Amino acid sequence: MPWWLVATVVGGVLVASGALPGGDARDLLERTGPVLLLLLALTVVAELCAAAGLFEAAAAATSRLARGRRWVLWLLVVALATASTAVLSLDTTAVLVTPVVVALARRTGSDPLRFALVVVALANTASLVLPVSNLTNLLADRALRATGADYLALMWAPALAAVVVTVLLLAVRDRGALRGRYDATPARPAPDAxxxxxxxxxxxxxxxxxxxxxxxxxxxxxAALVLAVATVARRRPWPAPLPDLVPWRTLLVVAGLFVAVETLRVHGGADVAAAVAGDGHGFGDLLRLAAAAALTSNAVNNLPAYLALEPAAAGDPLRLAALLIGTGAGAVLTPWGSLATLLWWQRCRALLLHVPAGVIVRQGLLLAAPVVVVPVAALVLTTA
Known part of the structure; x- marks a missing residue:
């Protein structure tokens, strides 16, 4: 049975039966509705940009900039993924940067899977940099402002630590694939300049x-509307049948997941989560909260995990920061740990790049503990 059908049936039953009360269902829709709309719009933007040749052109420009040196090319991908995640959000990186990097790897004879895995790793671990980098950051930023704390002053060190640890670990893992030089193939002319x-x-x-x-x-x-109008005006074919431009299957799976987790929270799940998260401000206390957040995120997705565990932070800046480390950088172990990973996985399938779930899990096993422990240590050292 397809996952989207399972998610739709389960979510519908939970709401219709009253297991998720109407008021809680409306609150959930208000919090997560914009996230699902963003997912829909970004996917349409990515498909129309790809059809216009934008990703192919960006890949050609990047391959020329690296001048045949594969390790420089890899560093440019790291910089692009980090900057995109910090400024445009992790979901934007998953949707817009992934096609560029896959095209770039294929153009230069590099391993497209290795390069794509760098993108999904940094889409998550670089998502601590700015409030706009992650929806959970925006939620926490409101709580931090209420306490008089400043997001950047609190999170700069954990964010830097998460990015540096990620890059170092992936560089060591992929060192063999980064050797040598390449000859870039000539850029194909855009189908419509x-x-x-x-x-x-x-x-x-x-x-x-x-x-x-x-x-x-x-x-x-x-952006999606303007690109659609431009595509029609230029009389270009759609990149896919119109129903397939919208990732409705992914939307249904994510929406069903949100409903299921919110139902658990309403029926005592929040109390269990708070008990697991503990309290206190020492390194061990903050690491416990971050680890609980990471485990919960990888089990059910980081957005509902943040919403479930936010009360355990009790409006305390240090505990909110630890919670963000766990739900942001730590959500790398499973394909559904973050919406960005799901989007990245969907983009890879659209690009005919096969990524087994086990590959994502193995990378998560390499990264998950270091990108939680080291940022929490950086948080403690810089706020002592």
Missing amino acids: PLLAVAALVTTLMAVAFVVGVEPAVAAGV
Whole structure:
């Protein structure tokens, strides 16, 4: 039975039966509805940009910049994924950067799976940098402001530690694949140069809108609409049948997951989570909370994990920071640990890049503990 059908049936039964009360269901929709709309719009943007040749053009430019040196190419991918995640959010990185990197790897004769895995790793572990980098950051930023704490002053060291640890571990793992040089193949001409220019401009303006604080779902929705109109105006074919442009299966799975976790929270799950998370401000106490957040995120997804464990932070800045480390950097162990990983997985399938779930889990086993322990230590050292 397809996962989307299971999720739809389970979610519908939980709401219809009253297991999830109506008021809680409405609150859940208000919190997560914009996330699902963002997922929908970003996927449409990615498909239309790919059809316009934007990702192929970006890959060609990056391969020229590295001048045949594969390790430089890898570092450029690291910089691109980190900057995109920090400024545009982890979900944007998963949707927009993944096609660029896969095209880049294929153009240069590099291993596309190794390069794509760098993107999904940094989409998660670099998501602590700014409030806009992750939806959970935005939720925590409101709570931090209420206490008088500043997000950047609190999180700069854990964010830096998470990125550095990720890059070092992946560099050691992939050192064999980064040796040697490459000869880039000539860039293919864009199928429609004016449409390519529109796609580049729209994507840039969408990024600016994210940075200046426009609601991400609104900015991405407008971008998708403009690109759709431009595609019709230029009389270009759609990259896929219209129903397949929208990732409705992924939307249904994620929505069903949110409903199931919220139902558990309402019926005592929050109390259990708070008991597991403990209390206190010492290194061991904060690590316990971050570890509980990471484990919960990898079990059910990091957004519902944050919502379930936020009361355990009790509005305390240090505990909120530890919670973010666990739900942000620590959600790398399973394909459903974060929405960004699900989006990345869906993009890889669309790009005909097969990624078994076991590959994601093995990378998660390499990263999960270090990207939680080291950032928590950095948090304690810089706030002592």
